[in-house]
Amino acid sequence: xxxxxxxxxxxxxxxxxxxxxxxxxxxxxxxxxxxxxxxxxxxxxxxxxxxxxxxxxxxxxxxxxxxxxxxxxxxxxxxxxxxxxxxxxxxxxxxxxxxxxxxxxxxxxxxxxxxxxxxxxxxxxxxxxxxxxxxxxxxxxxxxxxxxxxxxxxxxxxxxxxxxxxxxxxxxxxxxxxxxxxxxxxxxxxxxxxxxxxxxxxxxxxxxxxxxxxxxxxxxxxxxxxxxxxxxxxxxxxxxxxxxxxxxxxxxxxxxxxxxxxxxxxxxxxxxxxxxxxxxxxxxxxxxxxxxxxxxxxxxxxxxxxxxxxxxxxx
Amino acid sequence: xxxxxxxxxxxxxxxxxxxxxxxxxxxxxxxxxxxxxxxxxxxxxxxxxxxxxxxxxxxxxxxxxxxxxxxxxxxxxxxxxxxxxxxxxxxxxxxxxxxxxxxxxxxxxxxxxxxxxxxxxxxxxxxxxxxxxxxxxxxxxxxxxxxxxxxxxxxxxxxxxxxxxxxxxxxxxxxxxxxxxxxxxxxxxxxxxxxxxxxxxxxxxxxxxxxxxxxxxxxxxxxxxxxxxxxxxxxxxxxxxxxxxxxxxxxxxxxxxxxxxxxxxxxxxxxxxxxxxxxxxxxxxxxxxxxxxxxxxxxxxxxxxxxxxxxxxxxxxxxxxxxxxxxxxxxxxxxxxxxxxxxxxxxxxxxxxxxxxxxxxxxxxxxxxxxxxxxxxxxxxxxxxxxxxxxxxxxxxxxxxxxxxxxxxxxxxxxxxxxxxxxxx
Numbered sequence: 202x203x204x205x206x207x208x209x210x211x212x213x214x215x216x217x218x219x220x221x222x223x224x225x226x227x228x229x230x231x232x233x234x235x236x237x238x239x240x241x242x243x244x245x246x247x248x249x250x251x252x253x254x255x256x257x258x259x260x261x262x263x264x265x266x267x268x269x270x271x272x273x274x275x276x277x278x279x280x281x282x283x284x285x286x287x288x289x290x291x292x293x294x295x296x297x298x299x300x301x302x303x304x305x306x307x308x309x310x311x312x313x314x315x316x317x318x319x320x321x322x323x324x325x326x327x328x329x330x331x332x333x334x335x336x337x338x339x340x341x342x343x344x345x346x347x348x349x350x351x352x353x354x355x356x357x358x359x360x361x362x363x364x365x366x367x368x369x370x371x372x373x374x375x376x377x378x379x380x381x382x383x384x385x386x387x388x389x390x391x392x393x394x395x396x397x398x399x400x401x402x403x404x405x406x407x408x409x410x411x412x413x414x415x416x417x418x419x420x421x422x423x424x425x426x427x428x429x430x431x432x433x434x435x436x437x438x439x440x441x442x443x444x445x446x447x448x449x450x451x452x453x454x455x456x457x458x459x460x461x462x463x464x465x466x467x468x469x470x471x472x473x474x475x476x477x478x479x480x481x482x483x484x485x486x487x488x489x490x491x492x493x494x495x496x497x498x499x500x501x502x503x504x505x506x507x508x509x510x511x512x513x514x515x516x
Numbered sequence: 517x518x519x520x521x522x523x524x525x526x527x528x529x530x531x532x533x534x535x536x537x538x539x540x541x542x543x544x545x546x547x548x549x550x551x552x553x554x555x556x557x558x559x560x561x562x563x564x565x566x567x568x569x570x571x572x573x574x575x576x577x578x579x580x581x582x583x584x585x586x587x588x589x590x591x592x593x594x595x596x597x598x599x600x601x602x603x604x605x606x607x608x609x610x611x612x613x614x615x616x617x618x619x620x621x622x623x624x625x626x627x628x629x630x631x632x633x634x635x636x637x638x639x640x641x642x643x644x645x646x647x648x649x650x651x652x653x654x655x656x657x658x659x660x661x662x663x664x665x666x667x668x669x670x671x672x673x674x675x676x677x678x679x680x681x682x683x684x685x686x687x688x689x690x691x692x693x694x695x696x697x698x699x700x701x702x703x704x705x706x707x708x709x710x711x712x713x714x715x716x717x718x719x720x721x722x723x724x725x726x727x728x729x730x731x732x733x734x735x736x737x738x739x740x741x742x743x744x745x746x747x748x749x750x751x752x753x754x755x756x757x758x759x760x761x762x763x764x765x766x767x768x769x770x771x772x773x774x775x776x777x778x779x780x781x782x783x784x785x786x787x788x789x790x791x792x793x794x795x796x797x798x799x800x801x802x803x804x805x806x807x808x809x810x811x812x813x814x815x816x817x818x819x820x821x822x823x824x825x826x827x828x829x830x831x832x833x834x835x836x837x838x839x840x841x842x843x844x845x846x847x848x849x850x851x852x853x854x855x856x857x858x859x860x861x862x863x864x865x866x867x868x869x870x871x872x873x874x875x876x877x878x879x880x881x882x883x884x885x886x887x888x889x890x891x892x893x894x895x896x897x898x899x900x901x902x903x904x905x906x907x908x909x910x911x912x913x914x915x916x917x918x919x920x921x922x923x924x925x926x927x928x929x930x931x932x933x934x935x936x937x938x939x940x941x
Contacts, residue, residue, distance in 0.1 A: 399690035399742075400683050416690035440646070440653020442683055448656045 204229040211510045215327045215334040218343040219384040220409070227385055230506050231353050237509075238353075238502035241277070248505075251280035254311040254512045258284045260337070261298075261317040266473060267337050267347075270497070271314045274504035280512070283310075298322065299329055306330040311512050315339075333511035335504075341375050347472055348381030350503040352389060354496045355427055358468050363390035366424050368463075370396040370453060371431030371480055372442075373414075374403050378472045379431060384409050396421045397453065400442040418453050422462035429470040430455050430480045438479075446479050455481045460490070468492045519543045519561035520935060521554065525571035525896065530869035531885035540571060542892040545934040550886050566896055569929055572868055574606025574637075574893040575849060576875040576884040578696075578773055579749065579821035581842070583913075585626065586615025591826035591913045593627070596846065597635035599912040601939040603847040604928040605822070606637050606893035607876070607883055612644040613671035619644035619655045624663040636938040638883070638893070640666045645684050645695060649673040654684045658691045666879045667747060669696035672796065672841075676702040678734055685744035694879060696747035699731035699756070700796070708837055710783040710798040718789070720837065723798050725753045732756055736763035736770065745769040747878055750823060752778050752797035754807025757816050771878040772816060775823035776852040777843060777918060778808055785918070791832040791839035792918045795823070809861055812870060819875035822849040826914030844912045847905075848919045854899050854926035864899065892935035901927040 209229045213222070240248070256275040258268050268284060275282045287301065296304075298317075305313065312333045315323045320340030327334035338344040356362055367386055373379045373395045383393045387410025395406050396415040406414050415421035422428065433449060443449050460469065469481075469491045477483045486493060523539040527550060539554030540547065541561065557563035577600070583590030593610070600608055610627060612618035618627060624641050631639035643665030647653045650673075657668055668688060675681050675697065688695050704727035709715050711722025732748065739746035740763055748760060751774050760770050781799040793799060811817045825842030832839050853867040876884025883891045905922045907915040931939040 399686045440655075442654075443687070444654045444656040444658065448659050452658060 203232055205232055214511070215336075216345050216507050216511060217324050217327060217334065217336045219345045219348045219381045219388070220343065222388070224388045227349065227352065227388055230349055230503065230510065231356060233509065234349070234353050234499065234502040234506035235357070237505040238499060241502065248277060249279045250509050251275060251278035251512050254280045255309070256280045256282050256312045256314060256508065256512070257305060257310040258282065258314045258337075259301075259305065259316075260284075260286050261288055261315070261322070262338070263288050264316055264338070267316065270500045271335075271337060271504050274501045275312075275508055277501070278505055278508060280311075280508070298326065302326045302329045306332070312508060335507055335511065338377055340377065342377055343381045344377040345381050346500070346503050346507055347378045348385040349507070350496055350500040351378075351382045351429065351470065351472070352385045353499045353503055354470065354492050355386075355468070357495070357499070358492055359426060362386060365391045365426040366394065367391050367427040367429065368394045368396055368421055368425045369429045369431065370418055370455070372401045372433050372437055373397050373406065373431070374401045375434065375437065376431050380409055382429070383411055386410070394421055394425075398443055398449070401437065419459065419462060422459060425463040425467050427468055427470060428455060428460065428463055432472065432474060433476055433480050450479055454479065455485050457482065457484060460485055470496060472496065518935070519558055520564065521557035521561045522564045522566050522571055522896070523555065523557065525566035525569060527551070527886065528570050528572040528864055528868055529886040530865045531573075531873035531887065533865060534886070535865055537568075540886065540894070542932075542935045545892050545936070547886060547888060547890050547892050549888055569896045569898055570864070571894060571896055573872040573884050573886055574895050574931060574933065575604045575871045576881060577605045577608040577822050577824070577846070577849065578747070578819055578875045578878065579611060579775075580608045580824045580846065581611045581613060581826065583826065584614065584630065585623070589913070590828055592634070593631050593639055594634040595911070595913040596824065596826070597631075597637045597639065599844070599846040599910065601636045601931040601933070602911050602928060603822075604850050604895040604897060604931055605846055606895070606931060606933045607640065607881060608637060609640045609642050609666055609879070611671045612642050612669065613649060613673065617644050617648050618642065618665070619647050619649070621656065621659050621663045624660050624665050628664050637933050640664065642666060642696065643668045645670045646675065646680065651675045651677055651680060654680070654687060657684070657688050657693050661691060661693050667694040667696045669698075669749065672698065674698070674700045674702040674705060674731065678738075681734070682738050682742065685738050685742040685746070689742050689744035694745045694747060696749045697731075697735045698749040699728045699735055699751070701727040701730040704730070708794065709786050710800050712783060712801060714783050714786070718786070723796070725755070725800065725804070728753055728756055728797065729759065732759055736760065736768055739763060739768040739770055740766055743769070745771075747771045747773060749773055750775055750797055750821070751817075752800050752808070753804045754811065757807065757811045761816060771818045773819040773821050773875070774808055774811075774817050776820050776845060776849040777823065779805065779812070779820070780852045780855060781805075781918060789836035790918070791834070791836050792843060792916050792920060794836060794839050794841055795825075795843050795918070796841045809856060812856070813862060813866065817870055818878055820849065820853060820870040821875070822846050824912075826912055827916045828914050832916050842916065844910065844914055844917045846912060847910055848917060848924065850897065850928060851903075851905075851924035851926045852919070855924070857899065858925055893933050895928050895931045897926060897928045899926045901925065903927055
């Protein structure tokens with residue numbers, strides 16, 4: 202039975218991490234997101250499910266893409282949206298994280314969407330406020346809506362998750378996306394493989410559901426249904442964790458030759474923003490097997506589903 | 517097919533523990549056969565009568581510095597190779613401390629090409645572990661390895677930052693690259709000679725053995741945790757061998773080298789402020805020299821290197837404290853080891869192994885042994901031939917040898933690389 206709003210109660214106050222969610226929780230959110238995606242494609246809008254609700258985007262770390270995605274999702278549901286890019290405001294004036302949260306809480310929002318550069322920062326805030334909190338990325342910990350949108354994109358492209366071989370390649374160590382996506386895919390029965398230079402691979406990745414870690418990209422590709430490339434942060438390159446961009450591209454860049462090693466119908470994903478020519482060749486990023494723009498579209502749908510679910514739950 | 521046979525030789529091959537009278541046949545640069553059954557040359561082959569001289573694999577030297585590129589007045593690849601083949605060295609690894617530093621593919625390819633064009637023996641570049649040997653940013657280990665760099669090291673620039681070392685070794689491990697590190701804690705490396713009573717009396721600041729142990733403890737720990745193959749480059753004390761032995765028991769992949777001079781000299785040889793004896797690691801105490809010889813005997817030391825470091829007169833004809841470190845060594849490595857044979861400390865095979873198959877195995881080279889299919893790199897030598905080492909007779913462009921004026925035994929009579937005679941005395 203696939204859970205829907207009629208048959209399933211999503212029993213979480215916040216969405217802080219994929220870790221701790223039930224398989225049915227994820228399927229419920231995916232099903233709802235699928236409905237929203239279809240509604241948007243049909244042009245059915247605006248919806249009114251969050252009318253008179255207030256959503257605050259509280260971003261302690263700059264992010265145009267994720268904040269816009271949450272803003273659009275909330276507005277499609279009819280919510281009032283306040284964007285607070287605090288990376289440059291009150292925090293700089295010396296206010297503590299908790300004071301900022303208490304101040305906002307006093308304004309009685311319905312949902313707080315929070316990004317913070319410290320792992321665990323969002324969870325800390327969620328304990329101090331009365332409204333629902335959505336983690337929009339905390340440090341190197343989790344980015345649950347990204348994990349959900351990745352899974353939704355794959356499910357729509359492949360019509361299933363169970364049994365798929367998914368390879369995530371890049372800076373796994375510092376990636377909250379890799380953690381959330383791996384956890385979600387594993388919960389739904391995919392076989393997740395992680396690949397990167399040893400300096401960028403975590404120890405004990407099997408604890409979050411990875412089947413294996415690899416340092417040889419070419420050897421890991423055969424049999425893959427999904428190849429997901431991660432963004433390489435510029436500060437990780439040039440000698441700190443890796444020798445150079447060109448050496449990285451040589452061994453871990455996704456090229457047409459490499460993609461040919463995966464299954465013929467393998468799809469290519471990337472959470473964006475891409476470093477073309479470093480982790481992915483332009484022809485592949487723009488090619489017919491790329492679902493990268495679909496990921497962005499599903500991002501809005503997933504965030505609509507999460508906002509709907511949590512705003513409803515807290516009211 | 518060009519064929520050659522060497523007959524009537526005492527064949528010494530440490531890799532196969534061979535020590536017997538016989539012959540060896542070469543075709544097209546490769547050893548075809550050897551052993552006591554070879555008593556005559558095949559039809560059409562050139563025959564060389566060894567007259568009972570010793571025939572052994574050419575030396576594989578894992579630590580040679582030249583001045584090319586950048587300081588060609590010290591030494592070029594060509595001049596180093598002339599000294600090398602006179603000392604029986606048929607393969608050598610050149611260190612990345614050049615100008616420019618061997619830290620990218622272009623310099624690796626430059627060394628390989630210049631060696632092929634100008635040198636008499638086989639030359640392999642070691643790549644820098646960090647860019648510019650500056651100790652901060654990891655160099656292009658993978659790409660340099662593909663271009664022919666045989667291992668990666670920060671050379672004589674101690675890599676002080678443990679985090680950089682850990683990441684570099686982690687990265688190297690995943691590319692199956694070997695890292696070499698000379699253990700020397702930077703903050704304890706300001707001295708001039710072995711720390712001790714003699715240094716105190718001479719008024720020279722000391723290089724304590726602690727500096728070696730502290731850095732070695734870090735490197736061995738990282739070899740264990742990262743799984744990276746590590747060459748401990750130039751140990752100078754017995755305690756270092758104990759530390760390596762423990763790390764090996766815990767599963768670390770560790771090879772050990774020591775300089776030939778460390779088995780021949782002790783700190784007293786610095787004598788009257790002899791700048792040719794100013795080296796790093798320094799000549800240690802007699803107890804340490806004895807401990808190192810025991811390490812050779814037990815096989816704990818895998819490779820003995822020349823640590824050839826040519827320095828021009830202007831760097832050595834100055835007060836001891838101001839002189840550059842480094843000793844020329846390519847032509848005296850074999851004799852230094854044969855001294856241990858003549859003293860009854862090692863058999864000939866034991867003396868030759870850390871010069872041939874021992875180092876070759878650390879970097880997976882096929883040479884360093886007499887075996888069918890192996891490159892025809894070997895030498896004929898007379899282990900007992902007496903000679904006086906004189907600076908002016910050395911072939912190296914810089915002649916800063918601590919053996920200058922020493923009476924030695926053991927001379928290379930002829931050397932072949934790839935079946936081609938490259939040196940004949």
